[in-house]
């Protein structure tokens with residue numbers, strides 16, 4: 001689900017995924033809200049941002 005891209009970073013999120021449509025320089029995220037998955041994860045490595053959209057796939 002595509003969420004609103006803000007003109008300013010979301011102050012509560014640090015993200016280093018610089019290939020994301022919502023990424024802003026300085027390791028910031030401009031998505032209005034993010035969703036993290038999956039349920040029942042047991043380690044940091046298992047979790048992912050489900051709001052991610054590849055910069056090259058934006059229409």
Ligand code: SF4
Nearest residue numbers: 015020022023029049
């Ligand atoms: S939407 Fe997710 S992957 Fe993309 S910049 Fe924000 S936190 Fe990072």
